[in-house]
């Protein structure tokens with residue numbers, strides 16, 4: 001009794017939270033992408049926005065990032081262990097975990113007692129092999145947080161997803177808008193601040209764009225060739241594009257905007273898929289762990305049924321049954337692999 005997701009633990013210390021050593025390779029990747037996208041937004045995308053959109057862009061993205069960093073850090077920092085495990089961890093700071101002895105016990109947790117943590121645990125607590133401790137209301141071990149997700153940090157995990165997706169949507173939308181504006185806004189300066197600056201179109205001190213009555217927006221070529229003596233026409237210059245506050249060529253700016261849009265789009269897709277999966281789990285009222293167990297039981301049931309069918313065939317034709325059996329194992333393997341892949345992608 002008492003399902004476990006680990007039976008191969010070796011003698012080693014349990015992890016306290018997402019900051020415990022060693023970090024999972026996904027963790028620095030996640031933080032690297034997050035920091036890059038934040039810096040790129042404020043250094044490269046934001047300066048291209050016109051007022052008053054620029055102020056809104058600073059406020060919305062600034063607030064979103066602060067909330068995201070807070071919930072992301074908290075989701076990593078919270079120790080999601082079972083209350084009895086936490087009490088024991090606080091009592092003995094550097095305790096060694098014993099090795100699970102299969103000859104003595106069938107499961108790590110039996111009758112709500114974990115033989116590795118050596119404490120009684122709650123009904124839905126499971127022993128995580130990565131953290132080497134029992135986690136309260138275990139959902140899954142998140143490689144990106146490098147921490148388990150249980151009832152103590154599940155809401156923080158969902159908030160991390162939601163704020164990351166919202167930020168990615170804003171970045172993708174603005175990158176695409178600026179990419180299109182690069183080709184369409186050159187003569188009007190109504191979308192890109194770089195073109196507005198090049199056309200020398202003014203912006204009011206209150207942040208509102210001043211609409212010019214005379215002359216109407218002019219093209220760079222027209223303005224460059226303009227030679228009127230009493231000209232109120234602003235002088236057009238070459239637009240200046242910056243990436244990470246450094247002046248670069250138009251092409252490099254364009255390439256970086258598109259690459260960043262692709263990066264944010266990839267993150268948006270993966271995180272959106274993961275959030276959709278958790279909305280589905282919430283609708284069904286089950287955890288990721290329970291979903292995996294259901295998949296495994298379903299696969300095992302199907303394998304047993306096919307094995308029974310195979311047995312009948314074997315009686316009829318022992319030679320051909322060997323071929324059938326190989327086929328069954330292959331199908332079963334692919335099924336398990338697709339389930340594992342699905343869960344892996346959903347619980348990145």
Ligand SMILES: [Zn+2]
Nearest residue numbers: 114117127134
């Ligand atoms: Zn345990």
Ligand SMILES: [Zn+2]
Nearest residue numbers: 128131141148
């Ligand atoms: Zn874990």
